[in-house]
Amino acid sequence: MLWDLFCRVIDNFGDMGVCWRLASDLGQRGHEVRLWVDDPSVLSWMAPQVSWQHDPSLGMETGCGQPGVTVCHWADAESLPADITAAPHPLLPGDVVIEAFGCDLPEAFVARMQRPAPPHWVNLEYLSAEDYVERSHGLPSPIWHGPGAGLRKRFFYPGFTPATGGLLREPDLLTRRAAWHDGARQVWLQRHGIPWTPGERVVSIFCYANAPVADLLTQLSALSAQPTSTDEFAAPAPLTHVLLAHGHATQLAQAWLSTAPKPPFGVHLHPLPALPQPEFDHLLWSCDLNFVRGEDSAVRALWAGKPHVWQIYEQDDGVHADKLNAFMNRWMAEWPADVRQQVTALWQGWNGLAPLPAALPDWTPDRAPWARHTLMARKTLLKQADLVTQLVQFVSEAG
Known part of the structure; x- marks a missing residue:
């Protein structure tokens, strides 16, 4: 046709x-x-x-x-x-x-x-x-x-x-996603100037101008400074690479960096150029936690199968809050109450509908309940x- x-x-x-x-x-x-x-x-x-x-x-x-x-x-x-x-x-x-x-x-x-x-x-x-x-x-x-x-x-x-x-989901999308192993991830990150090694965490931020990026980066910096256990000789948490989309994310992160009281510990910021759509998919696949905005990126984050936070386009009459809540209720319908409550609080805080939580939900790659239930929710969506x-x-x- x-x-x-x-x-x-x-x-x-x-x-x-x-x-x-x-x-x-x-x-x-x-x-x-x-x-x-x-x-x-x-x-x-x-x-x-x-x-x-x-x-x-x-x-x-x-x-x-x-x-x-x-x-x-x-x-x-x-x-x-x-x-x-x-x-x-x-x-x-x-x-x-x-x-x-x-x-x-x-x-x-x-x-x-x-x-x-x-x-x-x-x-x-x-x-x-x-x-x-x-x-x-x-x-x-x-x-x-x-x-x-x-x-x-x-x-x-x-x-x-x-x-x-x-x-929207191309017939071969999930096959390509499943083939994205740590080796492909490392090659892609290094090609974009991110010297990642297995064990280090990677976060992406693609946002509007009103996102609380400074508060998030402060939390990530504090998280990276925490030891991995209560042992006084324990190593600090792994390094966190923050990949910043071209535009507002980069601008907000640079403003935070210029006003931070001291150099951030354990957080490395990496501004990125505007990416073609296939490369944006690779970005989402290469991160452990994705902050996305708008419709297209939100759907791609669902198919990426990683914990993510969606910033919805803010509307003057406030109807975006109902739209966000409707999606959260649908996406997290089968999640345990505690996981759902923690992630919902983060989504609401990221969208300016509530204060940003003092601590992020656990997003440890592959082990955190948030990661597991994200994959389960994706599996449900794949049925349609x-x-x-x-x-x-x-x-x-x-x-």
């Missing part, structure tokens, strides 16, 4: 992150995707394999380099004539048109969807674990006015239950079909 996927780049790039993974996954499964984006410059680091050239068949500049995916400028979809209706014109809408996150399709493109057999029009919604998702998934929305009058779109909601559209599988079925069954 040919898919037209429309995406507007929001300030934090999360929408583009989801859309690029979706387009790439569809392409890897043999579909053709035209990704229409208003600011493709973000792909220079998210997907640096994309290069731009003039496409004579389309009569416009396109980006290529990812199998099955052609990147197009949003402005071209707005400016092309609305009366292109004769098949097989290359700019006719494809079999499926995806409106990502309510981005409002260009009117000229919607007008071209008016033909005897209109494409499937899908509104891909934001991820949530709230109850309304199950009620809303799959609902139709007829268009009564404008160039799309008479057409119909349907809502597709990602989610965490069988009654939703599932989560992935988003692309469900999306293809969703449009195929509609006839």
